[in-house]
Every structure is written in C-alpha cells, then in structure tokens.
Amino acid sequence: MRNVVPQPPSSEPGNPAALLTDTSGLNGVPGSGEPSGGAGALYRGRVLVGLLLSLGAALFIAQGLLAKALDSVSTERADRQSFVSLRALEDLVQRAGGSGDAVRAVVDTWKTQLPAGSAVRVVAFSGIRLEASTFPEDVGERVAPRRLSREEKPLYDRGQRLRAAVETNREEGGARKLEVEAEALPGGGRLLSAPVEVEGSVVGMVELATAPLAAPLEPSLPTLLLCWLLPLALCAVASFVARRQGVLVAVSVVALVVGLGAYGSYSLGTLGAEVRGTQTLVAEQVRAMSERAQAVMAERQLATEPALRPGDWDADAYRRPLGLVSPEGQVNESVVSARMEELRSGVGRAMTGLGAVALVVLLFIGLGGVHRTAATVVENRTAYAYIAPAMVGMLVLVFFPFFYGIALSFTDSTLYNAGQPFMNLWVGLRNYVEILGDFNIVKRAQDGSLVFNYLNFYYTLFFTVVWTITNVVLGVTLGLVLALILNVDKLAFRPIYRVLLILPWAMPNYITALIWKGMFHQQFGVVNHIIRMFGGQGLSWYDTPFTSFLTVLATNGWLSFPFMMVVSLGALQSIPMELYEAARVDGASRWQQFTAITLPALKPALVPAVILSVVWTFNQFNVIFLVTEGEPSHSTEILITQAYKYAFQLYRHGYAAAYSTIIFGILLLYSMVQNRVSRATEAA
C-alpha cells in the first residue's frame, strides 16, 4: 500500500484546497492558456469521451422510454380494439335481456366472429350463473349455463366490483371508478370485463379474452446508433480542426443537442404513426362490429330500439367518450391532432430534461471534473475507504429518505396510490397551503362558547410550544433545586439519594409513559385513589384538554428532572470552595453568593442542557402518543404525533410529509436562532 500516510490534521500537504489546485493545474483547465501538445490530446480525449458517454446514456434512456411508450400504445390499441367488440357484444347481451337462452344464442352467433384464440363469457348475478361461455375450459361437465363454482369466486368478485363502480359513478354523477377492468392473461393476451346493464341496473358482466398480443414495435437500433455515432464522428473531426478547448467543448455541446434532437424527432415520428394507426384500426373495428351487430340483431330478432350507437364504443375505461372516432366510424381528425400535440410536448419535455442532464455530464467530463474527482479519490483513498460504509448507509437510509420525504410533500400520495410515479400525484404547494393557510382555529358555538379546532396546525403549534416551555421550566426548576440540596456539604446518604433520583431517567421512557397512563386510569388508577382518600371525586383525566395536559406534564416532568439534576450537580461540584470562603470573608450574603458565584458557574453547563432538552421535549413522541394519545379529540397532540397520525392512521403520506417538513423548518429556524444567541452570549 502506498499513499497511506495518516496525516496529522494540521499538516499542509493534505490540505484539500491545495490538492484541488495541484491536480487541476496538472490537467490544464480552461483559462490556463494554450495547452501544450500533450495536454491538448488530453482534453480532446476528455471531450470525446464525455460526449460518447453522455450522449450514449441519454440515448439509451430515451430508447428505453420510447420502447415503454410503444409498448403502452400497442397495449392500448389491443385494449381499445377488444373493447369495441366487447361493447358491441354487451349491447347485444343487453338487448337480449342479460340472461337466458337469448343471450346464449347471441353468444353462439357471435362466436364465429371472434379471431382464433379469443373467447367470451357472460356472467349473470342472479343465481350467480355462468350464462354463456366460449372459454376452452368450459366444456363437458363445466359447460354453460351453470352455477359458478367455488374456484370462480374472483370472477364473481370482479363482477361485484364493476357493479359497485357503476353505482358509485351514477350516484356521484362523475367518473371516479373504473367501469371496465382490463388485465393481462398469463398467455400474453388481455382480459377485459364490462358490466351489463338492463333497465338501469347491473345484472351481469361480459368478459372478453383476446388472443396473445402481437409483439410491440421495437425502437430501431440503427437509428439509435446513427444518432449516437454521427455526432461523435463530427466532433472527432472537429477536434483535429479546433485548436482551442472552448471551441471544441462548444462543438461537442452542439453535437449532443443535434444527436438528441434527431432521436427525439425519430421517436416522435414513430409514436405519432403508431397513435394515428391505432385510431384508424379502431375506426375500422367500430365499423366492422357495428355491421356485425346489426346482422345479429336482425338474425335473432332483437329489439332495434334504442338505436345502436357505435360512437359510444369509443370510450375510456370510465366509459367517458373519447371522441377519437365519430359515430359513423371515421377518425376524428381534430381530436387526434390535439392528442398528437400533447404527445409532442411530452416528448419535448422528456428530451429537454434528458438533454439538460446529459449536458451537465458532458461538461463535467469534458472540462476535467472526472479527472479531478478521480485524482482526489485516489489521493485520499484510505480515508474514503474507511468512511464509505458509513456514508453509504447514511446516504441510503438517512439522506435519501430525507429528500424523498420532501419530494413526497409536494404530492397527494396516500397508501392507496403509493405505486404510482410522482409526476402523476404532483400537487405542488397544495399541502403546504392547506396546512399553513388554514386559520380556522376558533369559532363561536351557537351558545356563544368558544370551540377550538384542535386539528388546526396553529393550534397544534401553540400547544407544542406551551408543552415545551412548561416542561423545560418544570424540569430545570426541579433539577436545579434538587441539585442545590444534594450539593450541601456533608449531607448524609447523598450517594443513595443521587442514585434513587436518577432512576426515572434510566427507565425506558415508553415504559414510563405506559405506567403513568395506568396511574391516571379513571377507575383503578392510583392518582384517583389518592384523591378519593382525601374525600374527593376521581377525575376522568383524559376527558378535558387541561387535565389531559396535566397527565403528560406530570409524566414528562418525572422523566426529565434527573437529567437537569445531574447536569447542575456536576457544574456545582466543580465550583472551587475558596470562592465562597472569599465571598464570606468579604461579607457577601447568601443570596449574593448565589447570584454572583453559583449561577454564573452553572450557566456553561445549563445552557447546552436547556437547548438540548427543548429539542427533546419538542419531539417527545412517546409520552404524548402513549399517555393521552391526543385525547380528548386531538387537543393534546403535539406536531410530531399529529404528523405521525396523518401518515400512519389516515395514510395521507403526502400531507404528513408536508407537515413534517414544516416541523423540520421550525427546528432549523430554532437551531439557527439558538446558534446566533449562544454565539452572542459567548462573545459578551
């Protein structure tokens, strides 16, 4: 191992600033004048490698995005095509009454229409029956009509889900719940399910399984290579012409933009063609299905009123008409163009984002950032090796969650939509506005009394501040008084008192909290026993905000005085006794001794202890959470327990994250103020 000399902190060679300038001087940064031949080759290589990597990575990601988009377009195409035929069939089943022989006859006729590998079935809710089925497994014993078997419960559940969705949407007059479910089949096909309504109520469900999908279009590899290698080649040529590094970097930036732009327009073209193609195919399907349905209606003598409206079949999974296909079965050009426009801006945004990141990478590599970073890492590799494990852990489990939490605070993420990407849930500052903009703290009830809105942020903040101040004052007073008593010279049994009085601090505080909760129990709690012993009535402590506050105050006071006592005692014992003797000789009274000697001596120990205990109390989760649980009606909640309840009882993750971010802001503000104040007092 070389390069491993442990550096004493003060030695000059290890100075990070010196290191940086050393290496950068070696590698020739911009502004270091005309580079010599060797340095020129070095920066040329750097710029080319930078372009190679940044453009390559950006294109690779763009390719991935395009492949994903194409995949979803082809899935959507298949879904919409099969949805059209499903709706056509559903129309017929509806006209046939939803169950009975008529339905079976319709399905029989329809069957011939289906492409190979697909199948339909109709489920009627009355009697939980499989009315008709062309699924390959429903033959022989299991041929329709029959009752659904026990293993087919998911089928029934799906139907009930759809029924509930239709009813909810109708009640709310909106489209909140999916009225058509689509899922992938193991074989590669899709299974679509839609409810059947007869005379306004859902009586059953039709399902259509499609044949395995055609493989989605793959983005072309040659285009990718072309967009990658051509700008690179151009830049390589330029590197022999351009003499200055600045020019070459500019050329490489242009090459990057050109390469990405070219790929962007290629992907837009491909996607656009696919989207347009989908509309044409769906329009064709609508026409074909509509003809077929007319034929079946004629053949089976079904009611032709209300008129068949194939335009309705062009709808999304909430059954809202998309308007992409006209009722006559023609592609609706203006709507499709609007959609293309949306697509274009989406692709543009993605490409701009990728381009920005790629540009940063390019400049970082091209201007020698990697070189310098690598040099720094090599220089300090032992140190980094020693820190790496801890740092990785901290990054993954402390810093990443922290920033993730802040990002979460701008979304309306809940337990139920946790899987979705952030961009779909983005609500900007709405959570913050909701929390900080809500000034509905107090209102007057009808009988004139004041009613607090305990869930309001400002009420909780107020309560937290009151809670912190009363606790710290109580803790400091008790601790200081006890320390002063214990500090009396030649006091008998002092060590025993000391150990016994520290015990409350030594107990795990969640246990303390639960013990005190038990002691304040209305019926059996010992506190009420004591009150009754003196002839009073037991209180139900958790029923009014004030008594509830007293219980947590008692608990936390009991918990926190030993710390203050130990700190003060330590400081008191370090005061030299000669000071007091001298003061007495000078005729100082006891009070004068206290204010002139004892208090100043206590300050350096007490100030940090108070600062620390303010933060502890502010964040004292266990006591509030376990003792009062916020009772009555959230009036004794502090900020941190309230945030926890939003996150893990109401599952509003985004909202709770915003709440916690505000708490972090408050703590940050506090620590800044405290720093300034303590610096000022130190200077004074």
Next chain:
Amino acid sequence: MFSRRDGLPHWPLHVLLVLFTLFALYPILWVITIAFSGRQSLAITTLPESPTALERVRAIVPWPETWSASNFTSVMTEQPFGHWLFNSAVISLGTTVVGVFLACTAAYAFSRFKFVGQRTGMMAFLVSQMFPGTLMLIPLYIILVQWLGLGSSRLGLMIVYATTSIPFSVWMLKGYFDTIPKDLEEAALMEGASVGKIFWTIILPLAKPAVAVTALFSFMTAWNEFILAATFMDQEAMYTAPVGLRFFVGGYSQQWGYFAAGSIIVSIPVVFLFLFLQKYLVSGLTAGSVKG
C-alpha cells in the same frame, strides 16, 4: 444553603429529599407491586363497598396483598413475551455490532485524515440529527417495506437502527480518537505497519473504553426504541419487547400484570447499564451540543 460550607441543620433537607425520592420512586414501586401481585388488575388491593380510612391508605401503599411470581412465569411461558425479548436482543446486538463497526471506521477517518469533504461530512452527520422522525418514517417505510420487502423483519430494523445511530457514535468516537497521540501511529508506520494494521492493533485497543461506551449506547437505543418498531413490525411474532409491552395494555386488552412483569424484565438490564454509563452520557451530550 447554596454553598457547601453551611452550618444549617440538615433535617429539613432530608425531609424534602425523602418526600421527593418517594415521588420519584412511587411509579416504579407501583409497577413492582403489580408485577408481584399475581393479578392483571391495575389496583393494588380490592376496595370494599364503603372503605375505611385505613383501607383507602392501604389502596395506595405499593405493597401487594399476596406475593406471587406468577405474572413473571406466565409472561415468559404462556405469553409470547420470551419471543419478543429474543427479537429485541437479536436486533439490539446486531445493531451494536454493525453500528459500532461503521462508526469506528468513519470516526477514525474523520479524526486522522484530511480529505475533501471532511467538514461537509461531519456537518452532514450533525444536521441529520435534526431531521424529524416522522419525515424520515414515511420514506423509510416505503423503502424498507414496499421496495426491499423488509417489513416485519429483524434485519430491516437492525439496518435502520445501526444507520441512525452512526452520527452520534461518530461524534463521540472522533472526540476520543483525537485525544490519542499520533506519535504512536507514526512510529508504527516507520516500522512498516499498514493503516489497517494500525487501526486494528493500535487505535482500537487504545480506544476500548470509548468503543465500549458507544456500543452500550447503541445497544440501549435499539433496546428502548419504540416508534420505528411499532411502525415496521406488524406481525405479532415479530414484535420487539417495547411493542409487545404496549400490546398488553393497548386497545382493549388490560393485562397490567403481564405489562408490569415484562417492564421489569426489560428495564433491569438497561437501568444497570444506564447507571454505569450516565456520567459519559452527560459529558458526551453537553460537549456535543456546545460544539454544535
């Protein structure tokens, strides 16, 4: 009264101290009484219909009507408390080993090397102590439970505890490493020892007291932690002792006897550890906050 050379009589101070000590000890005595009462009730005695003054006093004196260790035996045999204790022990020991290892190496680097990012790193550790738990809790829940599938697993909790204990341990250990003279290492370096060898054979043995204290702190923190454990462990079999104790007296179950017995079992080791450690704790905490 405020200095140590006073000629005042001591007995009023003793009266005060005894009263206050009783107040401080009462909850603890009360738990011990319930634990040894052999019953699940919160009350120490059963009060008759119209209690006399003596019976009322009796109801608050922490002395069980009959002594019985049955709560202890049943909590360990009939209730899954032994299993919960085992979970807690495994998690705390794992946390200690992993956390102390990570903290030692990092603190050594921070103390002995000058490198780019050293100050930033130390500051980052310090600032991380300020992040509110609830803000970290949601993302940690998503990462551990939804992405890594470590919900209700000892490993997940161990990793989280070990990582979150790093900053405090690093600050404590760095302070101690700084006091070890560098001449020792330089001499060893002359003899041709590698940094790894110096770290393991010279620094760590010299820093043994600080490492031991840090280890005990890590252990105690993990042993006492409640919120994370309550959030991540949703299967009864994977509860840690704190979550399990809450289970006895939370919601609709009121098994105060089991709770009290369990509390005593859980508390005894930490109370002794704590009494042994408190002087380091005080100096560590106040020193750290003065620097910060």
